Amino acid sequence: MPIWLYILTSVIKSAIVLGVLLTAVAYTVWLERKVVGHMQNRWGPTRVGPFGLLQPAADGLKFLFKEDLTPPHVYKPLFLAAPLIAVIFALTSIAVIPFGNSITIGGYSIPLQITDVNTGLLLILGVTSIGVYGVALAGWSSNNKYSLLGGLRASAQMVSYEISLGLSLVGVLIMSGSFSLRDIVNAQAGHFWGFIPRWNIFHGQIIGFFCYLMAAYAETNRIPFDLPEAETELVAGYHTEYSAMKFAMFFMAEYANMITVACLATLLFLGGWHGPLFGPAILQAILPVFWFGVKIFAFLFLYIWVRGTLPRFRYDQLMAFGWKFLLPLSLMNLVATAIAVAW
Amino acid sequence: MISVHLILFLAFGAVALAGAVNLLAQTHPINSALSLIAVMAALAGEYLLLGAEFVAAVQVIVYAGAIMVLFVFVIMLLNAGIEDRTKGSRVAVLFGIPGMLLGSLLVAWVLLRHSGTEAVAVGALPGAPKTIGMLLFHEFLLPFEITSILILIAIMGAVVLASKPPTAPPVEKVSD
Amino acid sequence: MVPLSYYLVLSGILFACGVAGFLIKRNIITIFMSIELMLNGVNLSFVAFAAHWHALAGQVFVFFVMVVAAAEAAVGLAIIIAVYRTRETLNVDQVNLLKL
Numbered sequence: 341m342p343i344w345l346y347i348l349t350s351v352i353k354s355a356i357v358l359g360v361l362l363t364a365v366a367y368t369v370w371l372e373r374k375v376v377g378h379m380q381n382r383w384g385p386t387r388v389g390p391f392g393l394l395q396p397a398a399d400g401l402k403f404l405f406k407e408d409l410t411p412p413h414v415y416k417p418l419f420l421a422a423p424l425i426a427v428i429f430a431l432t433s434i435a436v437i438p439f440g441n442s443i444t445i446g447g448y449s450i451p452l453q454i455t456d457v458n459t460g461l462l463l464i465l466g467v468t469s470i471g472v473y474g475v476a477l478a479g480w481s482s483n484n485k486y487s488l489l490g491g492l493r494a495s496a497q498m499v500s501y502e503i504s505l506g507l508s509l510v511g512v513l514i515m516s517g518s519f520s521l522r523d524i525v526n527a528q529a530g531h532f533w534g535f536i537p538r539w540n541i542f543h544g545q546i547i548g549f550f551c552y553l554m555a556a557y558a559e560t561n562r563i564p565f566d567l568p569e570a571e572t573e574l575v576a577g578y579h580t581e582y583s584a585m586k587f588a589m590f591f592m593a594e595y596a597n598m599i600t601v602a603c604l605a606t607l608l609f610l611g612g613w614h615g616p617l618f619g620p621a622i623l624q625a626i627l628p629v630f631w632f633g634v635k636i637f638a639f640l641f642l643y644i645w646v647r648g649t650l651p652r653f654r655y656d657q658l659m660a661f662g663w664k665f666l667l668p669l670s671l672m673n674l675v676a677t678a679i680a681v682a683w
Numbered sequence: 684m685i686s687v688h689l690i691l692f693l694a695f696g697a698v699a700l701a702g703a704v705n706l707l708a709q710t711h712p713i714n715s716a717l718s719l720i721a722v723m724a725a726l727a728g729e730y731l732l733l734g735a736e737f738v739a740a741v742q743v744i745v746y747a748g749a750i751m752v753l754f755v756f757v758i759m760l761l762n763a764g765i766e767d768r769t770k771g772s773r774v775a776v777l778f779g780i781p782g783m784l785l786g787s788l789l790v791a792w793v794l795l796r797h798s799g800t801e802a803v804a805v806g807a808l809p810g811a812p813k814t815i816g817m818l819l820f821h822e823f824l825l826p827f828e829i830t831s832i833l834i835l836i837a838i839m840g841a842v843v844l845a846s847k848p849p850t851a852p853p854v855e856k857v858s859d
Numbered sequence: 860m861v862p863l864s865y866y867l868v869l870s871g872i873l874f875a876c877g878v879a880g881f882l883i884k885r886n887i888i889t890i891f892m893s894i895e896l897m898l899n900g901v902n903l904s905f906v907a908f909a910a911h912w913h914a915l916a917g918q919v920f921v922f923f924v925m926v927v928a929a930a931e932a933a934v935g936l937a938i939i940i941a942v943y944r945t946r947e948t949l950n951v952d953q954v955n956l957l958k959l
Contacts (some may be wrong), residue, residue, distance in 0.1 A: 351762075415713075418713070458736070458811070459736050459737065459740050459812065462737070462740035462741075462744065462812075463740065465740075465744050466740055466743035466744045466748060467747025468748075469744050469747070469749060469752075470747065470748055471742065472748070472752055473720075473752070475758065476752065476755055476756065479756075479759070480713070480759045488759065489692070491759070492756065492759060492760065495755075495756060497750060497753060499752055502748075519812060526764065553758070683822070686860065688860060688861055689861050690891075692861045692865065696865075696869045699872070699873060700869070700872060700876075701879070703872070703873050703876035703896060704876065706876070706880055706889075706892065706893070706896060707876060707879060707880050707883070707884075709916055712886055712888045712889050712892075714886075715880050715889050715892055716892060719892050719895060719896060722873070722896065722899060724898060726902070726903055729866070729869075729903060729906075730903075730906055732861075733866075733906055733907060733910040734910060735906050735910070735918050737918075738906060738918050738921050738922070740876075741922065741925065742902075742925070745925055745929060746895075746899070746925060746928070746929075749929070750895070750928065750929050752930045753930070753932055753933065753936055754888065754891070754892060754895075754936070757888060757936045757939060757940065758888055760940070761888075761940065761943050761949065763886060763888055763949050766884070766885050766889070766949075766950065767885070767906040767950065768885075769885065769950075769952050770955075771885075771952055772883060772884075772885045772952070775882055775883040776883050779882045779883045780879060780883070782879075783875050783876070783878065783879035785927055786875055786878075787872045787875035789872060790868070790871040790875070791868045791871065791872070794864045794867050794868050794871070795864050795868065802860035802861060802862050802863070803860070803861055803862070803863050803866065803901070803907065803910045803911050804860060805860075807911070807913070808906070808909060808910045808915070808918065809912040809915070810918060814915060815915070815918055815919060815922075818916065818918075818919050819919055819922070821944040822916075823916075823919050826923055830862050830923055830926045830927070833926070833927065833930050834926065834929070836930075837929075837930035837931070837933045837934050838933070840933075840934045840937065841934050841936070841937040842937075843937075844934065844937035844938055844940070844941050845884065845936075845937040845940045845941065847944075849894075851905075
């Protein structure tokens with residue numbers, strides 16, 4: 341297709357995906373408050389709009405109008421840059437995630453993905469690695485010992501669990517033979533024995549899924565691995581000194597990371613957009629995106645369910661789990677997958 | 684002849700040079716560390732222009748995302764401050780910066796004069812992970828295994844060197 | 860099309876900046892970062908030559924350089940922490956006695 345049309349469709353796709361992602365971040369916060377509330381035998385937000393559905397809008401307005409304090413003696417350039425780094429790299433990795441097959445508009449076939457890089461998985465790993473800087477620099481520049489400790493612990497935790505994250509993905513890579521996310525999903529098409537779908541989680545990667553799940557909880561600093569930002573431990577960890585819009589950016593970055601991790605788990609282990617297709621052609625174009633959304637919702641619900649249920653690890657338990665249990669487990673998963681595929 | 688390749692090369696090269704010069708010019712190590720991260724990101728862009736996509740990804744993941752995090756971590760841990768100017772450092776700056784400029788101008792002049800116009804196309808390298816994997820595990824298997832042993836030695840060395848020296852247990856007083 | 864010499868000039872200037880940083884800086888961590896800058900400059904010239912002569916071994920060697928840089932960074936930073944613990948300073952001009 342001509343270059344101007346390619347640029348136009350890319351810009352439109354980016355705008356749509358970014359809008360949907362930011363709305364999804366806001367409503368993930370709502371979902372978490374409702375689900376954790378119900379688990380704790382209370383209602384969650386109910387007053388603003390029906391079922392509290394306008395609560396994210398109220399929260400957004402609150403963040404806009406709150407006073408934006410900058411404490412004295414902070415290292416100003418990094419204090420301002422750290423939430424920007426966190427949020428920019430949390431939103432960037434959505435660029436290579438495919439949402440469905442190609443749709444055909446006006447004779448051109450437009451893939452439902454902003455760009456299909458053939459090393460897409462490596463790009464997501466790289467963006468995750470750079471996102472550690474937002475946390476570390478926020479903790480250091482705040483000139484506050486709780487923030488510094490929280491920042492150091494959080495960045496040490498994120499760097500340690502990145503290894504297990506990468507290794508758990510290599511099992512999937514061996515089975516599909518390509519780094520491109522679209523190829524990985526296409527390798528999971530079809531069924532075993534007619535009704536069990538050929539998703540990687542049923543195709544032998546259950547240990548890989550477990551390792552990925554644990555590493556993802558640790559990478560996104562969620563319970564049971566959320567010591568760096570626990571309120572009872574370190575005031576609020578690395579974002580203690582942040583208020584209003586900058587805090588909102590850290591908040592958005594955390595939930596955007598959760599959504600990215602959920603998208604990646606869906607693509608790599610749960611079969612992406614594959615699901616039962618039925619109905620007329622227009623429905624068949626939308627149903628893959630719907631199945632993708634359902635799987636992401638299930639994964640996010642699992643995240644929130646674990647948050648409402650488990651207590652948090654102590655820091656030395658956390659690091660021991662990452663290095664002494666999860667890393668050998670993902671290595672053994674890798675070796676077992678490699679042997680199984682080589683035969 | 685201005686092409687998109689040349690413009691992108693100059694853009695990434697300018698960022699890399701600005702980062703390198705900024706590393707020299709800044710006094711606080713954290714600013715130098717961030718400039719070095721910018722240099723590495725610009726170099727990853729250069730590798731992509733040459734077609735080495737796997738090397739570019741590994742540069743971002745390993746170099747900018749892990750090694751530099753280690754540097755930033757140590758700077759935060761040791762609370763490194765602005766470095767002070769001593770007599771030795773003033774002498775070094777006086778002689779070092781013109782010397783470095785002279786040296787690099789000489790190298791650049793020799794390279795640009797004697798090279799001719801052999802050009803490197805965009806994406807000239809087959810940098811797919813598969814080709815690199817085949818090379819790494821067939822022809823370069825021995826260096827690969829030796830570097831893995833090297834990493835093991837480095838891990839053990841780092842753990843031993845950075846651990847606190849063992850303190851003697853306090854002598855227990857026997858009370859009657 | 861970018862001539863090969865442009866890549867080599869960029870690599871040379873990065874290496875020269877690394878050498879200059881190694882000689883003029885007094886903070887031990889910044890000196891270490893200048894070493895990393897030198898290694899990066901060398902990596903660029905490896906990849907440029909590999910692209911020019913279609914020799915894939917250049918890319919593979921870049922991996923080995925990165926691995927060695929990682930190992931060296933880990934051990935070097937551990938040494939820096941050990942030095943800081945005993946000397947209480949990060950200025951190389953003040954670490955000039957073998958025994959405190």
